[in-house]
Amino acid sequence: MNTPAATGKHGPPPALILLFLILAGLAGNIFAPRLFMGFNYLFGSIAVLLILRIYGLRWSLVAAMVAASATLWLFHHPFAMLWLGLEPLFIGLLLRRRPEAPNLVLFSALYWTLVGVPLIFLFFLGVQGASLGGTLPAAMMYWLIGVTNALAASLLLNIRSFAGLLGLRKSLQTLSLRQVVFNLLMAAVVGPAILIMVLNGRIMETQSHDLALKHIEDMARLAPLEIEPAMGRNPQSDALQQALAALANSPGQGTIVSVKNTLGNILASSHPAMRPAGHSYNPFEGCEKIPVAPGIFQALPRGDIPIPLWQRVQRSSLVLEAPLPSAPAWVLVIELPLGPLKQRLLERQTFALALVLGLIVLALINALFFSRWLALPLLQLSQVTTNLPARISARARITYPQTRIAEVDRLIGNFKVMDEVLQDKFREITEAKETLEQRVQERTEELKYLATHDPLTHLPNRGLLLDRLSQALALQSRHGKKLGLLLLDLDNFKMVNDTLGHSTGDLLLQQVAHRLQEGVRQMDTVARLGGDEFVILAAEVESLDAMGKIAQKLLENFSAPFHLNGRELFITASLGITIHPDDGRQTDILLKNADTAMYQAKKLGKNTFQFFTREMDQRIRKRLDLETRLRRALERNEFLLHYQPQVELSSGRVTGVEGLLRWCKDGGEILVPPREFIPILEETGLIVPVGEWVLQTAVAQARQWELAGLAPLQLAVNISARQFYRESLPEKIHTILEQNGFSSSRLTLEITESILLQDTGESLSKLRTLKDMGINIAIDDFGTGYSSLAYLKRLPIDELKIDRVFVEGMTEDPKDAALIEAIIELARKLGMKVVAEGVETAEQLDFISRRGCEKVQGFFLSRPLPAAGVEELLKAHFPGGEDRVGWAGRRRDTL
Numbered sequence: 001m002n003t004p005a006a007t008g009k010h011g012p013p014p015a016l017i018l019l020f021l022i023l024a025g026l027a028g029n030i031f032a033p034r035l036f037m038g039f040n041y042l043f044g045s046i047a048v049l050l051i052l053r054i055y056g057l058r059w060s061l062v063a064a065m066v067a068a069s070a071t072l073w074l075f076h077h078p079f080a081m082l083w084l085g086l087e088p089l090f091i092g093l094l095l096r097r098r099p100e101a102p103n104l105v106l107f108s109a110l111y112w113t114l115v116g117v118p119l120i121f122l123f124f125l126g127v128q129g130a131s132l133g134g135t136l137p138a139a140m141m142y143w144l145i146g147v148t149n150a151l152a153a154s155l156l157l158n159i160r161s162f163a164g165l166l167g168l169r170k171s172l173q174t175l176s177l178r179q180v181v182f183n184l185l186m187a188a189v190v191g192p193a194i195l196i197m198v199l200n201g202r203i204m205e206t207q208s209h210d211l212a213l214k215h216i217e218d219m220a221r222l223a224p225l226e227i228e229p230a231m232g233r234n235p236q237s238d239a240l241q242q243a244l245a246a247l248a249n250s251p252g253q254g255t256i257v258s259v260k261n262t263l264g265n266i267l268a269s270s271h272p273a274m275r276p277a278g279h280s281y282n283p284f285e286g287c288e289k290i291p292v293a294p295g296i297f298q299a300l301p302r303g304d305i306p307i308p309l310w311q312r313v314q315r316s317s318l319v320l321e322a323p324l325p326s327a328p329a330w331v332l333v334i335e336l337p338l339g340p341l342k343q344r345l346l347e348r349q350t351f352a353l354a355l356v357l358g359l360i361v362l363a364l365i366n367a368l369f370f371s372r373w374l375a376l377p378l379l380q381l382s383q384v385t386t387n388l389p390a391r392i393s394a395r396a397r398i399t400y401p402q403t404r405i406a407e408v409d410r411l412i413g414n415f416k417v418m419d420e421v422l423q424d425k426f427r428e429i430t431e432a433k434e435t436l437e438q439r440v441q442e443r444t445e446e447l448k449y450l451a452t453h454d455p456l457t458h459l460p461n462r463g464l465l466l467d468r469l470s471q472a473l474a475l476q477s478r479h480g481k482k483l484g485l486l487l488l489d490l491d492n493f494k495m496v497n498d499t500l501g502h503s504t505g506d507l508l509l510q511q512v513a514h515r516l517q518e519g520v521r522q523m524d525t526v527a528r529l530g531g532d533e534f535v536i537l538a539a540e541v542e543s544l545d546a547m548g549k550i551a552q553k554l555l556e557n558f559s560a561p562f563h564l565n566g567r568e569l570f571i572t573a574s575l576g577i578t579i580h581p582d583d584g585r586q587t588d589i590l591l592k593n594a595d596t597a598m599y600q601a602k603k604l605g606k607n608t609f610q611f612f613t614r615e616m617d618q619r620i621r622k623r624l625d626l627e628t629r630l631r632r633a634l635e636r637n638e639f640l641l642h643y644q645p646q647v648e649l650s651s652g653r654v655t656g657v658e659g660l661l662r663w664c665k666d667g668g669e670i671l672v673p674p675r676e677f678i679p680i681l682e683e684t685g686l687i688v689p690v691g692e693w694v695l696q697t698a699v700a701q702a703r704q705w706e707l708a709g710l711a712p713l714q715l716a717v718n719i720s721a722r723q724f725y726r727e728s729l730p731e732k733i734h735t736i737l738e739q740n741g742f743s744s745s746r747l748t749l750e751i752t753e754s755i756l757l758q759d760t761g762e763s764l765s766k767l768r769t770l771k772d773m774g775i776n777i778a779i780d781d782f783g784t785g786y787s788s789l790a791y792l793k794r795l796p797i798d799e800l801k802i803d804r805v806f807v808e809g810m811t812e813d814p815k816d817a818a819l820i821e822a823i824i825e826l827a828r829k830l831g832m833k834v835v836a837e838g839v840e841t842a843e844q845l846d847f848i849s850r851r852g853c854e855k856v857q858g859f860f861l862s863r864p865l866p867a868a869g870v871e872e873l874l875k876a877h878f879p880g881g882e883d884r885v886g887w888a889g890r891r892r893d894t895l
């Protein structure tokens with residue numbers, strides 16, 4: 001069924017409810033309780049109106065027709081169907097027009113006033129020919145019944161459990177305060193008014209009935225007394241006629257007093273129409289004979305007459321038939337028409353009805369106004385507070401309703417307070433939002449800035465540089481000028497960081513950035529690539545010369561000292577320059593070229609600048625190639641150790657060997673000299689695993705020689721800075737010594753002075769650990785570093801190795817000779833041994849030995865040899881560890 005209701009989930013099915021309501025409507029009109037005066041209470045329209053609200057107009061019209069069909073029987077005319085059927089149509093149309101105020105009672109009152117009552121008048125006056133006096137109360141009665149039914153339907157819809165039973169949809173389940181107030185106010189008046197009216201009607205009816213009964217009983221008592229003397233033996237006598245007429249006149253108009261025989265023929269009658277005598281007379285003809293009291297009956301016109309009950313009652317009479325005591329063959333018939341009595345009653349009833357109707361109309365007006373007065377401020381409040389947050393956020397002015405109802409006024413007051421609080425909160429939120437947005441914007445700007453700038457120096461970062469570079473390249477290619485990219489790297493910046501701390505390093509970088517910016521043109525870009533690398537993008541440069549001048553100027557900017565945390569620091573930089581379009585056309589290639597050139601500048605002794613050249617590129621490529629090959633060399637077993645003997649001058653014995661790394665092809669042919677590949681190993685960090693391999697191999701070899709019974713040798717192994725600073729170095733050495741069963745006292749680690757420069761604290765503790773393990777420490781290339789000699793005092797050093805450069809020049813350069821003498825003297829005084837490196841000639845050997853140097857090492861005595869070579873040498877010349885064959889002496893004597 002396609003009805004608007006049918007939403008009840010737990011109640012009976014909607015179709016069943018509808019059917020029930022239709023039948024209830026019919027029953028309400030069939031079993032209409034009698035009120036008074038023959039009026040019945042037709043309450044079928046309650047069900048019809050319920051159907052109208054729940055199932056809509058169509059079904060209510062059907063229900064109205066079904067319910068009104070009962071009036072066919074009640075009024076014996078189909079006309080009533082019209083006014084009963086029109087009611088839901090009228091109300092239904094009004095409901096559609098005013099869905100926001102579905103006031104059934106008001107709409108019903110309007111219907112009955114405008115349509116129902118005129119139709120009733122038309123029907124009773126026009127069709128049935130009833131009197132106005134009889135129709136008026138009927139019209140008022142039907143008005144009252146109609147409005148009361150509408151009120152009952154409305155109240156039923158207001159009752160929660162009833163609404164639930166009917167399975168009302170949500171919109172009907174919620175109640176309108178105005179409606180409820182209206183209904184209650186109406187019910188408070190209509191209920192008692194109708195009740196009083198009905199009771200009053202009933203009482204009056206009973207009274208009038210009793211009065212009529214008393215009349216007829218009185219007459220029945222009086223009649224024999226009056227009649228008998230007058231009748232004699234002749235019923236036709238005038239005296240009897242006069243006595244009957246006198247009797248008939250006594251109770252009131254229209255009473256017929258007759259005497260008839262047992263056959264029912266009139267003998268005498270007060271009514272002239274009954275005469276002449278002999279007519280058959282039956283007062284119950286065409287009537288129902290209703291017993292009222294012993295011997296007294298009501299003659300009520302039969303129901304098949306097409307008039308309503310109240311009209312039939314008006315036309316009824318009370319009839320008494322009793323044989324005369326003195327002449328039992330004669331029957332006294334008294335017919336008392338109830339019409340005049342009922343007429344009087346009707347007039348009084350009409351008055352009462354008019355009063356009640358007036359009262360109800362007043363109640364209706366009052367309920368309408370009162371409910372509106374009560375509910376209006378609430379309605380207005382609900383309207384102004386609909387979408388309150390949105391209104392507040394739109395800063396809309398809210399005009400709150402005013403009322404004299406204290407509770408509602410308080411509610412409105414609460415809303416106002418809430419509104420104010422919300423306004424405040426909203427303002428706060430808005431302000432907070434604005435602040436937040438501002439912060440987000442600032443932060444976004446900051447992040448944008450950070451994404452393109454270096455936070456330390458505030459210079460453009462690599463990203464921004466590349467961006468500007470590509471823009472500049474695009475512009476440059478249009479107007480044909482050159483563009484220079486200068487890559488600047490600070491010299492020994494790591495040392496500043498390591499020795500003076502990172503914050504000083506940062507300060508230096510900031511000052512460098514400042515100087516660089518001051519040293520370039522406005523149109524140029526200074527960027528920081530990271531670490532201590534800066535790039536200057538010099539646009540529109542005329543020539544290479546101009547570029548050189550820029551580089552020179554930049555370097556000169558470094559001539560003044562930097563002031564860092566109260567210290568003065570001189571720092572230099574190395575610059576690599578590349579030119580667009582000569583050296584390349586792409587950003588990454590130009591950057592790489594500048595880097596290559598800078599690297600070259602470093603190699604050339606730092607504090608200088610270099611232009612990029614193709615050869616540099618090739619060299620770099622070669623180096624890269626070397627690096628790649630070196631990475632694989634360890635796995636491929638391409639490393640090898642050579643050992644250079646060290647000879648003790650006092651005994652002429654080979655007392656030690658220095659392990660030296662070689663990179664060989666399969667056949668043993670040396671691939672790259674150590675001085676070329678070892679720095680690469682150091683730079684790449686490969687020196688750490690390779691150095692470990694060296695230690696392992698050298699120790700294993702020395703132990704092998706020991707086991708082979710060769711003279712015990714002191715094994716010297718070079719340790720690079722990276723290796724030295726590895727935390728695990730002592731443990732590693734310990735393991736290697738352990739694994740090979742080699743004494744730590746036979747191992748000498750050669751470290752360079754640069755190691756000691758880096759972190760004295762750490763190097764001291766590490767040296768102590770190594771020393772405590774029994775290992776000897778030698779300072780390699782002594783004299784070439786820049787360190788102060790103070791460390792010699794603090795550090796546990798056993799040996800100084802005089803660098804080859806001094807030995808090389810000592811025979812020609814007295815300064816070298818003096819230096820060597822000084823070193824030997826210094827070592828002796830500090831309790832250290834001295835080893836002279838790079839002794840190539842007998843003269844050098846002689847010079848050195850006369851100066852008191854303990855040990856020598858050099859090509860003059862022996863080049864670094866493969867392990868087998870060392871073995872051969874030892875076996876051939878020092879079978880018992882001594883130079884029994886005078887090898888050392890001969891070597892000395894060869895020159």
Ligand SMILES: Nc1nc2c(ncn2[C@@H]2O[C@@H]3COP(=O)(O)O[C@H]4[C@@H](O)[C@H](n5cnc6c(=O)[nH]c(N)nc65)O[C@@H]4COP(=O)(O)O[C@H]3[C@H]2O)c(=O)[nH]1
Nearest residue numbers: 660661674675678694718719720838839840857858859860
């Ligand atoms: N012209 C000349 N040279 C002589 C003479 N006597 C010795 N030499 C060379 O002088 C270098 C001595 O080693 P170094 O000063 O420690 O200098 C070493 C050392 O610093 C480093 N090195 C070599 N092997 C290793 C190693 O296993 N580990 C580490 N970290 N560095 C190593 O490579 C440097 C060069 O090693 P090599 O080329 O083997 O060069 C060796 C040796 O062949 C001589 O009379 N005349």
